[in-house]
Amino acid sequence: MKKRKLIQSTVAHFQKLFHSEPEALFLSPGRINIIGEHVDYNDGFVLPAAINKYFCFAISKTNSNECTLIAKDLNEAYKFDLEEELKPVDKMWVNYILGVIQQLKERGCKIRGLQIVFSSTIPIGAGLSSSAALECGIAYAFNDLFELGLSKETIALIGQKSEHTFVGVICGIMDQFASVFGQKNKVIKLDCTTLQYDYHPASFKNYSLLLLDSNVKHTHLTSGYNTRREEVEYGLTLIKAYFPKVHSFRDCTLEMVEQLKETLGDIIYRRCLFVVKEIQRVQDAVEALEASDFNQLGQLMFQTHQGLSKEYEVSCDELDFLVESVQNVPTVLGARMMGGGFGGCSINLVQKGTENELIASITEHYRDTFGIELKAYKIKITEGSHRYYDKIAK
CATH class of the missing domain: 3.30.70.890 (GHMP kinase, C-terminal domain)
Structure with a gap:
């Protein structure tokens, strides 16, 4: 599915469920890693890049503290109140999102309820970091909509900690970093110890x-x-x-x-x-x-x-x-x-x-x-x- 078709189908699903246009749209990409596997948590260097496979989020604010999450591809929904204590639930996809929101709450971020419909072209279980794209897309959207002032690095770290705390996978930082910091036709050389990074050309010519x-x-x-x-x-x-x-x-x-x-x-x-x-x-x-x-x-x-x-x-x-x-x-x-x-x-x-x-x-x-x-x-x-x-x- 092409990007435009993904966006159109996500928006259409939002309109169908909430009878209104979404206030904002966000895209969060999966990633590849050219080389440097399993060294992100070993103080090594990695060489990832964001790719043109995405999560698309259609989102509107509400006038309450209630959040409604709609996973279009799974045909599943989940509702919760931001004022309630957030704990992992039996729906794994929900935990990726709850973990992010819990990190925002712990940082004292002022957030309100949202209506969120999301869909994805990132294959699940293919090693393209669909989980990081989901986490970082949610964190990016909250940061944008509520003007939280979080840096890209902070968004990546929030995604990583969400996976640690609500999913139980002690992942490194590479996936989230690539999803947030990606640039067109560039790979990122990332120092996973200091989070220092630079970009290198990835125009593969022929x-x-x-x-x-x-x-x-x-x-x-x-x-x-x-x-x-x-x-x-x-x-x-x-x-x-x-x-x-x-x-x-x-x-x-x-x-x-x-x-x-x-x-x-x-x-x-x-x-x-x-x-x-x-x-x-x-x-x-x-x-x-x-x-x-x-x-x-x-x-x-x-x-x-x-x-x-x-x-x-x-x-x-x-x-x-x-x-x-x-x-x-x-x-x-x-x-x-x-x-x-x-x-x-x-x-x-x-x-x-x-x-x-x-x-x-x-x-x-x-x-x-x-x-x-x-x-x-x-x-x-x-x-x-x-x-x-x-x-x-x-």
Whole structure:
């Protein structure tokens, strides 16, 4: 679904339910990460970008403290009073929103009730951070409508804390940051420790980005994610004990990790090895982008997937198949799994004009192997969360 059609359908649903025009429209994008996976919570650098898949919010203020949330795609609704104590509920999508509003309340922000209808073109469970887009879109909308004066950084942090407190996933900051700070045809090199960032060119010239959605999501995503965090935190504690000058993984070298291989044990060793190498790969990817060296960027992507699959062990058979299937295809420069893992998408850097042929070939082989229909998304890099002011075509 194109952006304009998404907006039109969201507005139409608002009109149908509330018999009025929405006061404002907001778009909040999903994100990709070119490289730098699972290092956002390991004091590393990441290289995300916002993409042209969105949550659209049609919103009007009310004269009360009652909020009405309408999830158009789910055909579900939820009402609550801002004056009441907010607690997690059994509808997960509601918790992402309640968590954000709770953060605003704790900050003493003066807010009132809203009528909100939202819909999305971000595939759920594909590793494109639909949750961050939802959180940040809600926070951005409240900030805009009630003139709260929150910075973009604060909006991103509110989204992250919402996920920590009301959803129970101790996520890093990358997803929310990319959703808020995205710029057209730019990737963000983000220091996840200091939140310092800069932009780098992402005009891929004769190449384009293609996402291949495995259409699977294995159940151990959340448990696996939290386990990996525990493993690398334990590994860093051991490394610090032997190398007191080390404060974070960015201070670690491969030599340090290799020296402690027996002390760390096989699993922790491989987790730490991946993190140290991935932090360096982000630096190398920035240099490749600045030099328009897309062959080098592609090789780094393949290396990252190998690390995610064998060292960090967050891939799965389906994702490994998707990446291995394109490794020897001349029109594909690089590919890797993207996101938390155990399902979701692979991101592919491919020659422009060859996408449809590649999709057809991989889809057939994937169906034959797993009995699953593959989904494909041609994406572009776009701006972050924003208020939409253009007139809607009727």
